[in-house]
Amino acid sequence: MAQGTETPAGPPDSTSPGATGSAAYLRRRTLRRGSAGWLLLTGLGVAYVVSGDFSGWNIGLSKGGFGGLAVAMVLMGVMYACLVFALAELSAILPTAGGGYGFARRALGTWGGFLTGTAILIEYILAPAAISLFIGDYVESLGLFGLTSGWPVYLACFAIFIGIHLWGVGEALRFSLVVTAIAVAALLIFAVGAFTEFDAGRLNDIPADPSAFGSNSWLPYGLLGIWAAFPFGMWFFLGVEGVPLAAEEAKDPVRSMPKALAISLAVLVFLALITFVSATGAQGANAIKEAGNPLVVALQGTGEPTALSRFVNYAGLAGLVASFFSLIFAGSRQLFALSRAGYLPRFLSLTNRRKSPYLGLLIPGVIGFTLAAWSGNGGRMLNVAVFGATISYALMALSHIVLRRREPDLPRPYRTPGGARTSGVAFVLACSALVATFLVDRDAAFIALGVYAVALAYFALYSRHRLVAAAPEEEFAALAAAEAELKRD
Numbered sequence: 001m002a003q004g005t006e007t008p009a010g011p012p013d014s015t016s017p018g019a020t021g022s023a024a025y026l027r028r029r030t031l032r033r034g035s036a037g038w039l040l041l042t043g044l045g046v047a048y049v050v051s052g053d054f055s056g057w058n059i060g061l062s063k064g065g066f067g068g069l070a071v072a073m074v075l076m077g078v079m080y081a082c083l084v085f086a087l088a089e090l091s092a093i094l095p096t097a098g099g100g101y102g103f104a105r106r107a108l109g110t111w112g113g114f115l116t117g118t119a120i121l122i123e124y125i126l127a128p129a130a131i132s133l134f135i136g137d138y139v140e141s142l143g144l145f146g147l148t149s150g151w152p153v154y155l156a157c158f159a160i161f162i163g164i165h166l167w168g169v170g171e172a173l174r175f176s177l178v179v180t181a182i183a184v185a186a187l188l189i190f191a192v193g194a195f196t197e198f199d200a201g202r203l204n205d206i207p208a209d210p211s212a213f214g215s216n217s218w219l220p221y222g223l224l225g226i227w228a229a230f231p232f233g234m235w236f237f238l239g240v241e242g243v244p245l246a247a248e249e250a251k252d253p254v255r256s257m258p259k260a261l262a263i264s265l266a267v268l269v270f271l272a273l274i275t276f277v278s279a280t281g282a283q284g285a286n287a288i289k290e291a292g293n294p295l296v297v298a299l300q301g302t303g304e305p306t307a308l309s310r311f312v313n314y315a316g317l318a319g320l321v322a323s324f325f326s327l328i329f330a331g332s333r334q335l336f337a338l339s340r341a342g343y344l345p346r347f348l349s350l351t352n353r354r355k356s357p358y359l360g361l362l363i364p365g366v367i368g369f370t371l372a373a374w375s376g377n378g379g380r381m382l383n384v385a386v387f388g389a390t391i392s393y394a395l396m397a398l399s400h401i402v403l404r405r406r407e408p409d410l411p412r413p414y415r416t417p418g419g420a421r422t423s424g425v426a427f428v429l430a431c432s433a434l435v436a437t438f439l440v441d442r443d444a445a446f447i448a449l450g451v452y453a454v455a456l457a458y459f460a461l462y463s464r465h466r467l468v469a470a471a472p473e474e475e476f477a478a479l480a481a482a483e484a485e486l487k488r489d
Contacts (some may be wrong), residue, residue: 038256038263041243043177044326045264048239050183051131051323053275054295054316056382060232061289063440064225066203066280067218071226072233073276077269079429080237083393084265085416086400086423088258091244092414093403095253099245100396101337105474107399107406110464116395117338118455122388122448124242124331126381129368131324132157133378137292138317151373158365161325165332166356173246176329179322186315187271193308194278194298202284203277230436231386236272238389239323240264241396242330245337258414332360341471343463383444384451387437391452393430397423 060069090103100120105113135157136149147153164175204217212222219225243261247253279288279298287301288294293316299309336357339349352358375381400423403410416422437445467474 037251038259040173040177041246041250041256041260042263042267043180044173044246044329045240045243045260046184046267047176047180047322047326048242048330049237049268049323050180050187050271051134051316051319052235052238053187053271054183054319055134055291055293057232057235057276058279058288058291058294060229060235061206061280061285063221063232064229065206065218065220066285067216068221068225069229069233070276072229073236073272074233075429076230076233076237076433077272079393079426079433080234080240081265081269082418082422082426083241083397083430084261085418086397086426087241087244088261089412089414089416090396090400090403091247091257091261092254093410093412095244095247095250095257096337099242099247099334099337100392100399101334101343103399103403104395105341107402108395110467111459112395112399114338114343114456114459114464116392116399117334117343118452119388119392119395120242120334121331121338122451123239123385123392124327124334125364125368126371126385126388127239128158128324128327128331128364129371129375130378130381130385131320131327132368132372133376133381135317135320135324138313138320141293142313142317151369154369154372157324158328158369161321161328162361162365164325165328165361166352166358167354173329176322176326179318179325183315183319183322184267184271186312186318187275189308190295190299190312190315191274191278194282194295197283197299198278198281199284200281202282203280205284205286206289224439227432227436228439230433231383231440234386234389234433236276237265237268238386239327239330240268241389241393242327245330245333248333254413328361328365331364332357335360335364337471340468341474342466342468343459346468380441380444380447383437383441384448387434387445387448390430390434390437394427394434397427397430401427 057069057073060072063069064072087100087103091099094102094106096102101113101117104116108116132154133149136153139145139147139153140149204220206220208215208217208220209222212220212224214223215221215225221228240261243264244257247257250256275295279294282298283301288297291297293313295312295316296305296309299312300306305313335344336349336351338344339346339360348359348363349357350359371381372378400416401420404420404423469475
């Protein structure tokens with residue numbers, strides 16, 4: 001048994017220590033296995049991210065200009081590619097709902113596991129709250145049912161889509177795939193329309209700041225603008241790393257997980273390139289750099305709405321729904337895994353008759369709705385989410401490096417091309433992106449650090465002494481410790 005862990009027991013539906021074995025505990029915390037093949041997993045990976053193509057990324061133009069955001073997008077694309085290759089290997093080794101937490105638990109111990117899982121949880125609780133605000137803005141701007149952006153719309157988002165998740169993971173992922181396909185088709189149609197108005201001279205129409213070091217027409221805010229644009233370059237890919245959270249519910253995760261990660265990233269890279277270039281070239285970087293709906297502005301400018309711009313506006317709502325829906329899934333699975341292992345209160349990992357973690361869905365939903373209704377600042381919440389994401393990326397990449405060096409003979413059904421060098425690139429770029437968040441929104445970074453401090457205090461003072469040895473991620477780590485001890489003897 002791993003140090004600091006315990007085997008839970010008690011009545012079959014109890015989460016407190018008692019007299020019975022771990023089988024009853026895990027029976028109430030079981031997900032529906034074999035519900036998702038590679039296609040549904042690929043759809044999930046694209047769904048996490050697709051809303052970022054419709055809005056948000058363009059603010060990076062106001063930080064770095066076209067050239068600065070282009071370089072940032074390429075570097076962040078490299079970071080995600082290296083990270084995805086590393087996660088593909090790790091998820092084939094440990095295909096459980098813990099995802100990044102499970103990988104870090106094996107490589108970096110209980111503290112590393114908790115730090116990683118908490119960072120991921122910050123990302124996946126804050127991002128849906130922010131997106132619900134954007135959905136409200138779209139509903140109001142489109143005049144749907146005469147609704148305005150406010151708490152009734154946010155409440156409807158959480159209630160309807162959490163309800164679908166409670167129905168079952170297979171049904172939820174199929175719904176997500178359909179909505180994502182609509183959003184992707186709309187992006188392709190948008191690109192065709194935008195390229196008919198494309199003018200390369202508009203790409204660099206932001207006036208250069210003569211006081212910025214290295215500024216020119218392509219880098220109007222200088223070399224530092226590239227770094228400041230990092231968080232916005234991430235918007236084209238933010239969330240794809242959540243695919244391994246579905247590993248425990250996947251069909252043949254050893255094969256399907258690496259395939260889904262690779263295909264979803266390839267789709268996202270393609271969408272990022274055509275969206276970024278076509279939107280900026282259609283109306284100019286200066287025109288869309290602060291637009292809330294940059295694709296619509298790229299098509300119609302300041303003129304009257306066209307049939308195509310209205311279609312893209314509706315499709316943007318579909319993209320937001322796809323990302324909102326899939327991020328709720330990711331947050332619930334990360335919360336489920338941390339709770340099942342005792343890092344968070346154990347009752348949060350209980351599942352219903354359809355094998356959905358109902359409290360892991362409902363409680364983050366309540367938190368997300370409360371934050372959306374109370375704050376109303378979607379940009380700030382997304383910046384907090386990005387801060388959590390960059391911490392988790394650095395720790396997951398570090399986990400891959402440590403496992404490669406500490407356990408080179410560990411069976412690896414899939415091996416990362418380039419090995420530890422690949423994850424090393426992801427680690428360096430993730431650390432750079434983490435620092436860049438302070439350049440964009442210092443308050444958001446400190447808010448995230450405050451949440452982190454509270455969570456760490458809970459772990460240090462309470463939960464680290466009550467971990468559950470029977471949880472899959474903890475058993476995996478305990479087995480590794482036992483094998484290492486045998487080798488030393």
